[in-house]
């Protein structure tokens with residue numbers, strides 16, 4: 004510790020004593036002293052995310068600024084490859100607490116072993132950088148899925164709304180079986196406040212339960228767009244917006260449905276533009292449904308937080324119906340999975356409205372929470388929705404058209 008740090012620490016400690024005596028809330032001072040005195044460590048992770056294919060992104064957070072990397076290989080005792088975070092303009096990812104390292108050129112169906120390593124940056128002078136302690140995780144493993152596999156199975160969670168205990172509870176209802184991924188279909192939070200909320204209410208329960216070994220995919224709900232930390236929130240994930248990928252017999256298309264109220268609503272204070280964002284996604288969806296990958300897949304599953312229909316007449320839901328439903332019908336999608344309404348429901352296909360089955364997961368309160376199991380092979384997609392007692396409350400089988 005240099006002289007400045009030492010003086011600062013004495014000052015902060017003095018501030019604490021004084022504050023306690025004068026009843027001035029010393030929130031910042033306590034947090035800063037705690038951070039200074041805490042040893043260097045991994046704050047949360049590793050957690051893995053992918054769009055499938057030949058790469059896997061490994062993310063973690065340290066409690067202080069650091070430089071980090073991933074050591075990996077095909078045998079647990081031979082982690083003979085090393086990968087770093089993405090370099091921007093020649094500068095490697097460093098001097099940050101956030102880490103995202105993508106392992107590339109992975110082979111289909113193979114198991115990989117890995118560990119994360121971080122080295123604290125104690126002092127960053129222009130011409131002299133001083134490293135501190137080095138920490139690493141235990142050796143973890145994952146299977147890089149073969150995109151040509153015969154079957155795909157995954158679980159959907161939605162609308163847990165800042166109830167971290169729902170994540171292990173609901174996942175615990177599905178007997179141990181390796182899933183290809185876990186899908187979070189939005190509103191995992193009420194609104195974004197800070198990093199601690201992201202760690203405590205999602206990342207840590209995921210890491211404890213599955214995320215070191217099984218990837219998750221996440222799309223925002225309307226609640227994730229709210230709060231003072233909403234603009235920082237996406238950097239904790241590989242992506243939280245729209246995307247598409249193929250795994251086994253399924254083309255997956257994920258849409259970010261944005262907010263539920265009109266952009267001009269006073270609660271958004273003039274700083275959102277979801278109408279444009281949804282319109283851009285409709286353009287993107289148009290090109291997606293005309294793509295070779297979409298057309299040739301035996302099944303097409305669309306996942307979006309606000310359902311394309313049946314979620315009331317607020318502006319966002321109506322805009323989703325107007326923009327997305329004609330394209331979903333035109334693309335002949337086989338299944339749409341949503342959340343948002345907090346009432347689980349299976350909507351049958353209707354030749355005048357939604358031509359596809361629409362399955363909406365429930366939440367967030369006890370008795371209304373659901374976990375949805377989806378399994379697809381070349382002939383059928385089987386959906387089974389369980390409530391939080393493990394009872395099946397919705398089911399659907401879609402056969403190949």
Ligand SMILES: [Fe+2]
Nearest residue numbers: 190224225343
């Ligand atoms: Fe919602």
